Amino acid sequence: MKKGIYRFLFFAILFICVIGFLLKPDYYSVNLSERLLPPSFEHPFGTDYLGRELISRVCLGGLISFSISFIAVLISLTVGFFVAFFASVKGGIVDKLLVSLIDVFQSFPGMLLAIVFAAFFKGGIVGVVVALSVSGWVGFARLSRGLIISKLKEDYFIYSIASGERVLKAVIKHILPNIKSPLLVQLLLSFAGAIIVEASLSFLGIGIKPPLPSWGNIIADGKEFILVAPYISIIPGIFLTVSVLCIKNFLKID
Numbered sequence: 001m002k003k004g005i006y007r008f009l010f011f012a013i014l015f016i017c018v019i020g021f022l023l024k025p026d027y028y029s030v031n032l033s034e035r036l037l038p039p040s041f042e043h044p045f046g047t048d049y050l051g052r053e054l055i056s057r058v059c060l061g062g063l064i065s066f067s068i069s070f071i072a073v074l075i076s077l078t079v080g081f082f083v084a085f086f087a088s089v090k091g092g093i094v095d096k097l098l099v100s101l102i103d104v105f106q107s108f109p110g111m112l113l114a115i116v117f118a119a120f121f122k123g124g125i126v127g128v129v130v131a132l133s134v135s136g137w138v139g140f141a142r143l144s145r146g147l148i149i150s151k152l153k154e155d156y157f158i159y160s161i162a163s164g165e166r167v168l169k170a171v172i173k174h175i176l177p178n179i180k181s182p183l184l185v186q187l188l189l190s191f192a193g194a195i196i197v198e199a200s201l202s203f204l205g206i207g208i209k210p211p212l213p214s215w216g217n218i219i220a221d222g223k224e225f226i227l228v229a230p231y232i233s234i235i236p237g238i239f240l241t242v243s244v245l246c247i248k249n250f251l252k253i254d
Contacts, residue, residue, distance in 0.1 A: 010246035013062065013239060020044075020059035027056040028211040036229045046231050048221060058236050061213035062243070068125060068208075069194035072132030073187055079133070080140025081183075088148040089167055095145075102142050110135040114197050118206045128207050132194045143186050147179040192247040199240055215240045 021027070031051035039046040045054035087098035105113070113135040121127030148171065151157060160170040201207030202216025210217060215236040222232030 006246040006249040009242060010250065013243050013246070014066070017059040017062035017066075020055045021063060024053045024056040024059075026053065027060050027213055028052065036225065038229070039231055045235050046229065048218075048232055049225055049229075054218075054232065054235065057213035057218055058215070058239060061208075061215045061218055061236060062239055064125075064208060064212065065195055065198050065215055066243075068128055069132065069191055069198055072129045072136060072194050073190045075129070075133040076136035076190060077140050077183070077187055080137040080142075081144045083137070084141045084144035084148055085168070085171055088145055088152065089171075098141065098145065102138050105138040106142075110193070111197060111200065114201060115204070115206065118201045123201070123206045123209050125208065125212075128198055128201060131201065132197060135197070136190055136194060139190060140183070140186060143182060144179070147182060148175060151175040151178060188247055188250050192244045195240070195244055195247070 029052060031047075033051065034043075034047050035049055035051040037043050037047040037051075043053060043055070045058055048054055048057070083098060087095045114131040116131075117134050118127050118131035121130055152175075154174075157170060157174050160174055161167065165173075198207055199214065199216035199219070202214035203220045205217070205220070207216055208214035218236045219233045219240075222229065222234075222236075225232055
């Protein structure tokens with residue numbers, strides 16, 4: 001694919017989600033007389049089994065999924081980086097404890113951890129954010145630890161510490177700019193993964209709770225009508241697939 005097509009598609013999806021919700025913001029109104037209507041000019045994405053506008057639900061579901069996933073990834077990045085920073089600077093038993101903790105967390109599948117914590121918090125926006133953050137900080141901690149340790153021995157960092165600069169300030173000022181590229185790649189991959197996990201949790205009924213829409217719970221609603229109204233599941237499924245594909249290739253250079 002040509003350079004920049006992934007970014008174009010992602011921003012196009014984001015634009016559609018914003019405009020689609022603004023044009024038809026009533027995502028929860030029930031109209032049984034217009035249930036299961038196929039896509040048309042009046043109903044661009046059709047209607048669901050309760051007669052609700054699918055375009056408003058798909059678009060709002062996308063905005064909710066993007067927002068929740070991005071917030072969770074930022075929390076994971078912040079927690080993972082500062083835990084790795086503390087362990088790397090302290091070294092010794094603290095660093096060994098971090099490595100052991102990372103190994104323990106990584107011995108469990110991320111999806112399983114997310115399911116456990118989402119179920120514990122009984123879903124909802126807060127529960128999903130916590131579930132995604134708990135399952136996501138480990139990857140950032142492992143990556144940050146390796147990057148920070150490799151940079152602590154650099155001459156410019158040793159000189160900054162010797163000149164009286166505080167360690168945290170020196171790390172942020174001198175090391176962080178040099179490791180931002182791999183962290184950005186990890187952030188984008190984690191963002192794409194978080195969208196998938198959020199959709200999965202909502203599909204299982206332990207994520208975003210109705211009447212708030214999510215691509216996951218819309219797909220789950222549509223599976224009961226897959227033979228008579230397949231568009232209910234297919235449309236959010238396409239949005240989900242293309243979004244994740246674009247995010248994972250956001251930095252792709254041909």
